[in-house]
Amino acid sequence: MRALRDDPAIRLAIERKRVSPELIDEVLALDRGHRDLQQAVEQMRARQKAASKAVSGADSDDRAGLVAQASELKQELQAAEVGLSEITARLNELAFQIPNPADASVPDGGEDDGEVLRIVGDTPPPPPMDHGQFGSALGFIETDHAVGASGARFASLMREAVFIEFALVQWALQQLRDEGFVAVVPPTLVREEAMVEAGFFPTDRNQVYAVEADELFLVGTSEVLLASLHRGERLPPSQLPARYSGVSSCFRREAGTYGKDTTGIFRVHQFDKVEMFSFVEPSESDAEHERLLSIQEKLIGLLGLPYRVVNIAAGDLGAAAAKKYDIEVWLPSEGRYRELTSCSNYRDFSARRLDTRVEGAKGQANQFVHTLNGTACAVGRTLVFCLEHYQRDGEFIVPEVLVPFTGFESVTVR
RNA sequence: GGAGGGAUGACCGAGUGGCCGAAGGUGCUCGCCUGCUAAGCGAGUAGGGGGUGUUAAACCUCCUCGAGGGUUCAAAUCCCUCUCCCUCCGCCA
Secondary structure, three states, X not given: OHHHHHXXXXXXHHHOOOOOHHHHHHHHHXXXXXXHHHHHHHHHHHHHHHHHHHHHHOOHHHHHHHHHHHHHHHHHHHHHHHHHHHHHHHHHHHHOOOOOOOOOOOOOOOHHHOEEEEEEOOOOOOOOOOHHHHHHHHOXXXXXXXXXXXXXXXXXXXXXXXXXXXXXXXXXHHHHHHOOOEEEOOOOEEEHHHHHHOOOOOOOHXXXXXXXXXXXXXXXXXXXXXXXXXXXXXEOHHHXXXXXXXXXXXEOOOOOOOOOOOOOOOOOXXXXXXXEEEEEOHHHHHHHHHHHHHHHHHHHHHOOOOEEEEEOOHHXXXXXXXXXXXXXXXXXXXXXXXXXXXXXXXXXXXXXXXXXXXXXXXXXXXXXXXXXXXXXXXXXXXXXXXXXXXXXXXXXXXXXXXXXXXXXOEEEOO
8 A cells, every 4th residue: 555655646546535635745754754764773673683693603702792782783773763663653543544545437526426327216206104104103113112221213123024124134145145155143242453454443433332341342334244254364366256245233323413314214323234245356356346236236126126326426435445336225205315235345455454365376476355345235224215115005015025034925004 | 250271384293592484294386206096205385564676586684483562682482461272160051
């Protein structure tokens, strides 16, 4: 990453993510200074080592003098090392704030500047009830007690909704198994280290719940654990691509969203999600990105939901993503498209932090793998869309593909 | 929660202050030998950072023996902290 300091294109790609040029300048300057100092320190260390080595061969007459000499070099070395570690620490701190550069195919701009790639399906008018009202009427969504026990943005799913929830999970997992994904139920509490390596900290720290007493963090997505599956490993090329599907509850503080989506369960602190994660050869990551997207489109298509695909603009990308597609589904009660899934190519951003590499061909250096992730099924939110699109005269019709898993075809308001 | 034991290269395993980036073995690669197979013989075989170099080769240098810190002229080896694994006891299932 720092090796790409000389490529002006990279710099531009980073600046498109709304990073101040001053930060980049400072990092580059620090880097220059760091390397110079490192050279100097290494030379001193080499001399010191040589002096120290001379001691072992010397007989007792010379010994005292040689030790004194080595000792002196040691003093100088230590002084220089202090300077080096200071500059290293500062460099690291700043360098960690530099996001993954945006891909060339990513549009400029912010939240509203995403490029709509395609639109699939019709946009029906609002149903009689929005998903919250309908969910309550069906006895699917219970918030009163949940708010009392846990606070705003928490809810219980009840009755048939629970079976629909697990039907979605089961169905999605089976689809992914057919696509070659290895299913994983990972831990949802992780150490800080895991958050950093997966690329969430420091940037998204305020979105994460912390369990202070044990210094653990509740994951916002199973991606964190899936990423760590090959941490520190050098994979033989034959093991790639490696694809995993994770199921877990996800916890998000949703800081900074006060007043948004306060009705129903569109935006809650806790939800279940089936996630896809791929480790691939660097040359394969663009193709894999399209592949993950096509799986998402297939799943949403099978559920019969109308959607559009958006290529997210540079300023709206997270730190780790070089490129991201969101699939937004039409939410009839609001008369607009709302995000259901997203799918990112991190390239080697988190692979560097995780130290996950592929072995190079004979004589070639090992390379960092590329990692990608995408939502297969955000269960709660999928239910939201289904509650609006499958509302027929006060009756909820179970999407056809889920019926084998639920064992019932519809639910009537009681 | 209490008491011990451990973590070394792809793997097994030696190594209690300098000659250790690391014996030996297995595996793997290359070569030889053999009519195929097995056996045998010889050689090679860690990763990462920085630098010189037009790419590559090559070379220089530093770091890495679970992680981090300390002692020392010198640490795989001594001290401290942490993580993980194993055994025993307790506890809960």
